[in-house]
Amino acid sequence: MAKIKMKKKSTSTDMTAMCDVAFLLLTFFILTATAKVPEALPVDMPSSVAQTKLPDTDLAIITIGKGADGKSKVFFDIKGREIRKRTLEGMGAKYGVTFSEDDKTKFALMDDFGVPLANLKQIIDMKAADRTKANQPGVPIDSLDNQLKDWLLISRRAAIDIDDKELKIAIKGDAKEEYPQIKKIMDILQDQKINSFNLVTGMRGRDF
Amino acid sequence: MAELNTGDGGGGKGGKVRSKKQNSKVDLTAMVDLAFLLITFFMLTTSLSKPQSMDLSLPDKDPDPNKKEDTKVDENRTMTVMLGEDNKMVYYMGLLATPKVGPKDIAYGKDGIRRELLTQKKAVLAYSTALGKPKNGIIVIIKPTKKSNYRNLVDILDEMAISGVETYAIVPEFSPEETKLIDKK
Numbered sequence: 058m059a060k061i062k063m064k065k066k067s068t069s070t071d072m073t074a075m076c077d078v079a080f081l082l083l084t085f086f087i088l089t090a091t092a093k094v095p096e097a098l099p100v101d102m103p104s105s106v107a108q109t110k111l112p113d114t115d116l117a118i119i120t121i122g123k124g125a126d127g128k129s130k131v132f133f134d135i136k137g138r139e140i141r142k143r144t145l146e147g148m149g150a151k152y153g154v155t156f157s158e159d160d161k162t163k164f165a166l167m168d169d170f171g172v173p174l175a176n177l178k179q180i181i182d183m184k185a186a187d188r189t190k191a192n193q194p195g196v197p198i199d200s201l202d203n204q205l206k207d208w209l210l211i212s213r214r215a216a217i218d219i220d221d222k223e224l225k226i227a228i229k230g231d232a233k234e235e236y237p238q239i240k241k242i243m244d245i246l247q248d249q250k251i252n253s254f255n256l257v258t259g260m261r262g263r264d265f
Numbered sequence: 266m267a268e269l270n271t272g273d274g275g276g277g278k279g280g281k282v283r284s285k286k287q288n289s290k291v292d293l294t295a296m297v298d299l300a301f302l303l304i305t306f307f308m309l310t311t312s313l314s315k316p317q318s319m320d321l322s323l324p325d326k327d328p329d330p331n332k333k334e335d336t337k338v339d340e341n342r343t344m345t346v347m348l349g350e351d352n353k354m355v356y357y358m359g360l361l362a363t364p365k366v367g368p369k370d371i372a373y374g375k376d377g378i379r380r381e382l383l384t385q386k387k388a389v390l391a392y393s394t395a396l397g398k399p400k401n402g403i404i405v406i407i408k409p410t411k412k413s414n415y416r417n418l419v420d421i422l423d424e425m426a427i428s429g430v431e432t433y434a435i436v437p438e439f440s441p442e443e444t445k446l447i448d449k450k
Contacts, residue, residue: 069292072293072294072296072297076293076296079301079304083300083303086308090307090311102316103416103420104419105317105419105426106423106426106427107317107319107426110317111317111318121415229316230415231415232415233414233416234415235411235412235413235415236348236409236412236413236415236418240437250325252322252325253320253321253322253323254321255319255320256318256319257317257318258419258423263427
């Protein structure tokens with residue numbers, strides 16, 4: 058009788074392939090992760106249980122908050138480089154300010170801003186780190202000089218021209234901002250028949 | 266597992282110096298562990314750092330002048346919530362002159378307005394079902410005063426989402442009685 062000998066199996070597995078895959082994925086995630094840029098107007102958002110995420114493209118964000126000097130300010134940001142370029146062209150044409158091709162490229166790569174159009178050039182020429190310190194006065198929203206309205210209108214047109222999509226509008230308000238200020242922005246939106254928009258909020262559970 | 270540089274003993278035979286056979290395998294377990302940990306971290310941070318957003322749809326601001334009709338709603342179905350300064354909130358059911366419930370001060374959160382909303386929602390549903398229209402749910406009218414802040418507004422809209430109230434409106438208009446009620450300390 059020949060005894061059946063159990064082969065002694067080695068307990069170690071070859072990890073090389075697994076290691077390769079793991080590092081490939083790791084590289085991918087590191088490269089796709091976007092570094093968080095400091096906001097020109099930091100706001101403390103209220104939280105809600107809403108789960109929907111904001112889209113990455115075709116989005117305009119209106120930030121409302123108090124600046125370092127304690128005044129309520131409105132900042133504006135558009136996502137998407139082509140739309141930004143087109144919007145700046147449109148705004149320049151409307152207000153009679155000329156922007157060079159270099160300015161447009163720089164503007165396309167920028168984040169939110171809060172200056173009247175006449176001063177936008179100075180902000181574009183600044184370094185990214187200086188923009189946050191520049192104490193920008195906010196986009197004018199008075200009834201006499203309502204630049205926010207034009208920004209919205211022209212960026213919406215640009216979004217339709219380029220991506221054939223309606224631009225989504227999100228309001229990012231500071232939790233302590235008083236209601237009339239928010240209402241003013243909503244009125245500007247509703248004057249353009251934008252009746253549906255997003256409120257950017259933080260996250261929280263249902264148990265509070 | 267540890268099999269790094271485990272040469273085969275050698276077995277001291279003779280005086281010849283034999284170069285040890287090196288094991289070419291390196292233990293990768295720790296490295297893979299680390300790699301997966303980092304992957305998990307980057308995966309979670311990329312998707313979680315995106316901000317949440319709440320959809321808000323408002324009715325048309327200036328309705329068609331040709332279509333002039335005042336929608337009449339049953340006052341038994343309406344609940345009015347007024348938002349005041351310092352997180353004060355007052356609510357009542359029905360008309361202010363003849364309120365069914367309230368007007369009462371109430372707090373935000375699950376033990377305050379949420380419990381009340383759920384109770385009233387059930388009551389209205391029972392009322393509508395008795396009338397034979399089980400689809401007519403509660404209507405909440407949100408009235409933010411000039412002194413209320415954005416957090417109050419988002420909180421109350423959030424409560425609507427949590428308690429499943431489908432019909433609500435933001436109406437920043439106040440009758441003198443209502444102003445008195447909300448300004449009262």
